Amino acid sequence: MVKMAKTAANPSDERTIGIIGCGHLGRSLARGLIDSGFPKEGLLVSYGGSSATLEEIRKAGLHENLSDNLEICKRACIIFLAVRPQSFQTLGELSIPAGTLPVSCMAGVGTAALKRQLGIDCVRIMPSGPDTIASKKGIAAVFPKDDEVAALLSGMGLKVFSLSDEEMMHTFTAGVCLTAALLVARKNGLDIKPAVEAIEKDFPPFGEIYAWALDALPNLGSDEEEEKYINRMCTKGGITESIVQSLYSGSSLLGALENGIKRSKELSTGG
Structure with missing residues (x-):
């Protein structure tokens, strides 16, 4: 809850x-x-x-x-x-x-x-x-x-x-990485809604987090500015980096977000 x-x-x-x-x-x-x-x-x-x-x-x-x-x-x-x-x-x-x-x-x-x-x-x-x-x-x-x-x-x-459940934090963490992820997903021509709907089944607030990400996206005037923004959002070895690298490697948005959730769990066990 x-x-x-x-x-x-x-x-x-x-x-x-x-x-x-x-x-x-x-x-x-x-x-x-x-x-x-x-x-x-x-x-x-x-x-x-x-x-x-x-x-x-x-x-x-x-x-x-x-x-x-x-x-x-x-x-x-x-x-x-x-x-x-x-x-x-x-x-x-x-x-x-x-x-x-x-x-x-x-x-x-x-x-x-x-x-x-x-x-x-x-x-x-x-x-x-x-x-x-x-x-x-x-x-x-x-x-x-x-x-x-x-x-x-x-x-x-x-x-x-x-x-109410700490396990939800892993999915929420992937959700706050959406601003950077959406920029890459759009560049790659990926369908975004299926990924959001799939995660929302297990974590209902994810749809609201997606709506937040759309509103929070800055107005960036060029591909170069987008790239700088994405790089600024990524911490070496972190969750945003895991999601973004998955997208650059050809993953679907759902697959990339799942990799981000996995990376969050790895960090929680000292990985």
């Missing part, structure tokens, strides 16, 4: 929120929180040390919010983990105290695996791409249901789906 959260965010100015990993997604979440009214001084962010990322942090106006993981774990009551799934093993280095809520944005990494690494329970979210968050056209799945997290995401303009 899927429940859509409708509560708008109303963050307290007394909370401190941390974001570990300030790449494209982390910066989008940070800006989304600030734009929703969350006090900027209550936000802490950290990054992996890349000079290019630091420059983007400056451009986003987040330089004064920079901290380190140790300080974030000490001070924040909610910590978004916006690192790549491939960095999952490094989470064991974090010391997150009881009473703090970690919120994982890592595609494919399940709550049981997260608890083994972190030592405490964690909420999983699967947001759509950073571009959709920035344009207030994002969606996100949450598991398990958490009203506080849902309210924060809703306040950023995201449509929130609270999932």
Whole structure:
């Protein structure tokens, strides 16, 4: 069963929120929180040390919010983990105290695996791409249901789906990759609706996710711009990359999405 959260965010100015990993997604979440009214001084962010990322942090106006993981774990009551799934093993280095809520944005990494690494329970979210968050056209799945997290995401303009079964997260994750997948599928002349209808039989919200993807697609003026967008959506070894590569290899859209779901499951078991 899927429940859509409708509560708008109303963050307290007394909370401190941390974001570990300030790449494209982390910066989008940070800006989304600030734009929703969350006090900027209550936000802490950290990054992996890349000079290019630091420059983007400056451009986003987040330089004064920079901290380190140790300080974030000490001070924040909610910590978004916006690192790549491939960095999952490094989470064991974090010391997150009881009473703090970690919120994982890592595609494919399940709550049981997260608890083994972190030592405490964690909420999983699967947001759509950073571009959709920035344009207030994002969606996100949450598991398990958490009203506080849902309210924060809703306040950023995201449509929130609270999932009752964690296995649904794999299909939802493939769904948020649809913007890039649709561009390739259209280029290849593929019939899209049969794939959507087939997946919708097992996961009814997929039709709504497809409608979201159509609305969220940016207006791109050339094949070159489309290619840049697709490449930007792909993370090496990630789920969007798996779907896009399948399409480039001649797969049907349904086959490519199924490969994306399979890749999500592989990541959930450490693959």
